Amino acid sequence: MKIKFLLDEEEIPKKWYNVAADLITPLDPPLNPGTGQPLKAEDMQLIFPKELIRQEMNTERWIEIPEEVREIYRLWRPTPLYRASRLENSLKTPAKIYYKYEGVSPAGSHKPNTAIPQAYYNMKEGIERLATETGAGQWGSALSFATCLFNMKCKVYMVRSSYDQKPYRRSMMRTWGAECISSPSDTTNFGRKVLAEMPDTPGSLGIAISEAVEDAATHDDTNYSLGSVLNHVLLHQTVEGLELKKQFELADDYPDIMFGCCGGGSNFPGMCFPFIPDKLKDKKDLVMVACEPTACPTLTKGLYAYDFGDTAGMAPILKMYTLGHDFVPPGIHAGGLRYHGDAPLLCNLVHDKVIEAMAFQQNEVFKAATIFARSEGIIPAPESAHAIKPAIDEALVCKQTGETKTILICLSGHGHFDLSAYDAFFDGKLEDYEYPENLVKQSLAKLPKFQ
Ligand SMILES: *Cc1c(COP(=O)(O)O)cnc(C)c1O
Numbered sequence: 001m002k003i004k005f006l007l008d009e010e011e012i013p014k015k016w017y018n019v020a021a022d023l024i025t026p027l028d029p030p031l032n033p034g035t036g037q038p039l040k041a042e043d044m045q046l047i048f049p050k051e052l053i054r055q056e057m058n059t060e061r062w063i064e065i066p067e068e069v070r071e072i073y074r075l076w077r078p079t080p081l082y083r084a085s086r087l088e089n090s091l092k093t094p095a096k097i098y099y100k101y102e103g104v105s106p107a108g109s110h111k112p113n114t115a116i117p118q119a120y121y122n123m124k125e126g127i128e129r130l131a132t133e134t135g136a137g138q139w140g141s142a143l144s145f146a147t148c149l150f151n152m153k154c155k156v157y158m159v160r161s162s163y164d165q166k167p168y169r170r171s172m173m174r175t176w177g178a179e180c181i182s183s184p185s186d187t188t189n190f191g192r193k194v195l196a197e198m199p200d201t202p203g204s205l206g207i208a209i210s211e212a213v214e215d216a217a218t219h220d221d222t223n224y225s226l227g228s229v230l231n232h233v234l235l236h237q238t239v240e241g242l243e244l245k246k247q248f249e250l251a252d253d254y255p256d257i258m259f260g261c262c263g264g265g266s267n268f269p270g271m272c273f274p275f276i277p278d279k280l281k282d283k284k285d286l287v288m289v290a291c292e293p294t295a296c297p298t299l300t301k302g303l304y305a306y307d308f309g310d311t312a313g314m315a316p317i318l319k320m321y322t323l324g325h326d327f328v329p330p331g332i333h334a335g336g337l338r339y340h341g342d343a344p345l346l347c348n349l350v351h352d353k354v355i356e357a358m359a360f361q362q363n364e365v366f367k368a369a370t371i372f373a374r375s376e377g378i379i380p381a382p383e384s385a386h387a388i389k390p391a392i393d394e395a396l397v398c399k400q401t402g403e404t405k406t407i408l409i410c411l412s413g414h415g416h417f418d419l420s421a422y423d424a425f426f427d428g429k430l431e432d433y434e435y436p437e438n439l440v441k442q443s444l445a446k447l448p449k450f451q
Pocket residue numbers: 108109110111136138139227228229261262263264265266267268336337381383384412413414
């Protein structure tokens with residue numbers, strides 16, 4: 001039995017797949033935070049390059065990948081698809097478990113798939129510097145890597161709790177020549193305001209986004225870059241799923257159920273969107289499950305409504321599942337899964353019941369990650385482990401029923417910079433946390449008035 005399904009470099013996709021062409025319900029337009037009117041391309045030009053704005057609003061099914069971007073993708077793509085036969089054996093399940101591993105990129109996750117084209121289009125349009133935020137540090141390091149390849153500068157606002165917990169992510173960003181500071185910082189008006197009101201805040205992605213957007217809006221040579229949520233980000237991530245379809249052909253198999261973790265909702269859509277036409281048009285019986293933490297249960301407990309993308313209300317208002325833009329999640333160890341909202345394209349498909357969602361506690365997630373590491377060897381990122389937990393559960397159900405389902409885990413990255421979280425788990429110091437319903441309600445009371 002084969003364990004690895006590898007593609008040649010030439011098989012890196014030449015086009016990204018745009019799911020906007022195949023939705024059941026058209027996407028609700030993003031709104032201008034000042035006027036509440038649908039956002040115009042001009043509104044975005046202060047902080048984004050024209051080509052990314054064009055992609056953001058595009059509904060064509062296929063969008064060409066520039067040759068310069070494919071050339072850089074070759075450093076780590078195509079990524080491998082593995083058959084997890086050791087995990088299957090250890091669980092004694094008749095199910096077939098596969099995982100596609102994005103941890104082979106230089107930054108250790110799927111995030112360079114979009115960081116490279118984003119830096120590229122900005123460079124093409126004469127931008128010299130990018131400002132961004134980072135939660136766990138994965139996106140900040142991916143963009144630092146990408147900007148350094150195009151000789152651009154990069155400033156990263158890193159959520160304070162991660163900044164303190166993950167010094168080596170900061171070292172990576174420095175190595176690639178970027179500047180990384182703790183958010184809230186005293187270098188933006190919004191950061192200074194938050195520090196005055198909440199000096200001890202652990203920070204949040206919403207706050208860090210506001211700082212980075214302010215930086216970009218107030219510097220002529222600088223644009224803003226976002227690592228998840230937006231349509232163009234999900235578009236770029238579809239290289240994963242397009243490769244995966246070819247790899248399943250090599251394996252002469254097809255998934256019955258796919259699990260992927262969901263923070264802002266980019267790695268999982270990247271993996272599963274190319275399968276959506278199979279499900280909607282060809283009526284394939286494929287289940288897709290977005291997996292999130294109970295501490296930040298956006299898809300499972302949030303409201304489907306228009307909300308601000310950031311805390312200050314400077315970023316566009318998006319129709320999405322949201323916990324409220326002033327939601328400050330507890331400092332759980334899956335830092336990449338702490339955003340108050342989710343990608344509008346993903347939310348649209350969850351709302352139309354094409355994609356499902358489930359939430360899990362930290363301890364059960366780390367337990368699953370450990371089972372995975374002890375059979376397959378790879379130490380998963382805590383974020384990715386949210387997809388391993390239900391995959392193992394599904395395989396154990398198959399053990400009871402004797403079903404030979406094909407299960408896919410989207411393994412978005414490795415956990416080499418998260419080992420202190422593993423230590424906390426082994427030492428019994430990880431706390432489970434269920435975000436209280438009344439706090440969700442309080443935050444949701446502050447949704448923007450335009451609905
Ligand atoms: C950032 C990150 C995530 C969550 O982000 P999505 O946009 O939901 O993909 C998941 N896994 C890893 C390894 C990450 O770095």
